[in-house]
Amino acid sequence: MARKPDEALLMAYLYDELDNPQREEVAAYLQAHPEVAEELNRLNETRQWLQKAPIHTPKEPFVVTGETSAFTTSNRVSHRVSNRVKNARLWQWWASVAAALLVMLIAGIWSNVRVSWKAKSLMISFADVPEPVAASINILELLQKPEAEKYIQNEVVKVVYAENDSLKQELNRLEQLVANRQVAPSGPTKIIKEEVDMRKIEDLIKNSQKENYRFILGLVEASNQKQRENMVQLTEQLIKKIHSQRKDDLDAIQTAYNNLLFSTNTRQEETDLILSQLISQMNYKEHNGYE
């Protein structure tokens, strides 16, 4: 064999799966090329290592479950193996879920998440949830409750109602009604129902909502206007500051340039003077015959 046998041929030789003529050819080549024989020997050693591994014997009998249980290899039909695998996986699953929840909890605490249960609903927020505004409360229902006085005395309601004369009158009327209820505890609901006109109350709420909206709109517009003015002022100030800075910088550069010019001229003059002195000395020496 002139050429080196390829990997396939070497493997077939190593595992004795060659026919006689081929085996003799490879053997002859290996005799002539000890380096290839050495390489094959090393592979053979690796094989011997692999042979040192034990034969793995399952301790459990063959176990199958369900409809295939017809061919168990032992009378001791057991679900142990599959159950153990399933249990291990179940445990891993639950552990993973618990870890995920823990991570979420830590992330929630870190990001200041608030979770609360209010009015039959779960609320998740990143800050304190503000209380609902007074205008959204049903006044009829509120007046029938013991905390009606609180609503009447609410500062927000008072401010909103004080904006409008008619609303103010209505507020006074409501206050009177609540006072009456306190004076005559027997049947306050009846008195309120007689005195308060439903439509008026609804109109009152709508008006107060509109007023609220306009008030907030006005506030937002005023705030925007103020911000715009502030921005213009800031921009102007910034431009002035930049101009002033630029002027200062230019002055400083001019001064430095002048200083440099002066210094250069002075040194030039000094150099010229020294050179002229040297020349005159040389001329003197030459004239007097010095070497």
Place this chain on the structure above:
Amino acid sequence: MSLNSTSLVEKACQGNQAAFNKLVNLWYQRVYNFCFNYFSDHDRAMEATQKTFIALHQHLPSLQKPNLFKSWLYRIAINFCHEEERKQKRRGWFFWNTTEKSGEGKTNTSWTSTLPNPEEALQQQELASLLAKALKSLPEEQRVVVIMKEYEGLKFKEIAEVLKMSENTVKSRMYYGLKALRKILEKWNIHQENIDYGAQTR
């Protein structure tokens, strides 16, 4: 009884329950051994073995050539090993564990009980563990070939039949697999002399 008993396979194919049970008894340990060498893990090896025999029970009647039973069975086992490996990779990012459970598998072998003394048993156990680790670090296509050749004793032709590839490809994979193993063992400083020296000092 031969593992390649064609008549037994034929009977099992025809629905003979006793023949099928004999077939399972004959092949159970070998298939388990193959799967264990593939995974180095008892639970996963058991899982793949069970699935292999369930598939065998379901599909044996459809086997056209009973003389190809051996390669057919190994092909089923390899497919389930691949499937199990894929599953493991898929859940790998979520579940920590499970590939490092090889110690459990080793305790389930009959190896330790047959050894003459505890020191040798320990040494052999360590060696077995190292070999399993080295085998596991091979590329999957080389590992399968090495296991089938070294532990299952299949001919190259049979392996080529199981893997549905050319014989030369199988031999080439075997060559590079052995070379890679050699490198790994050298890297871990495992030499024949070390073991021989250990044996002499006892």
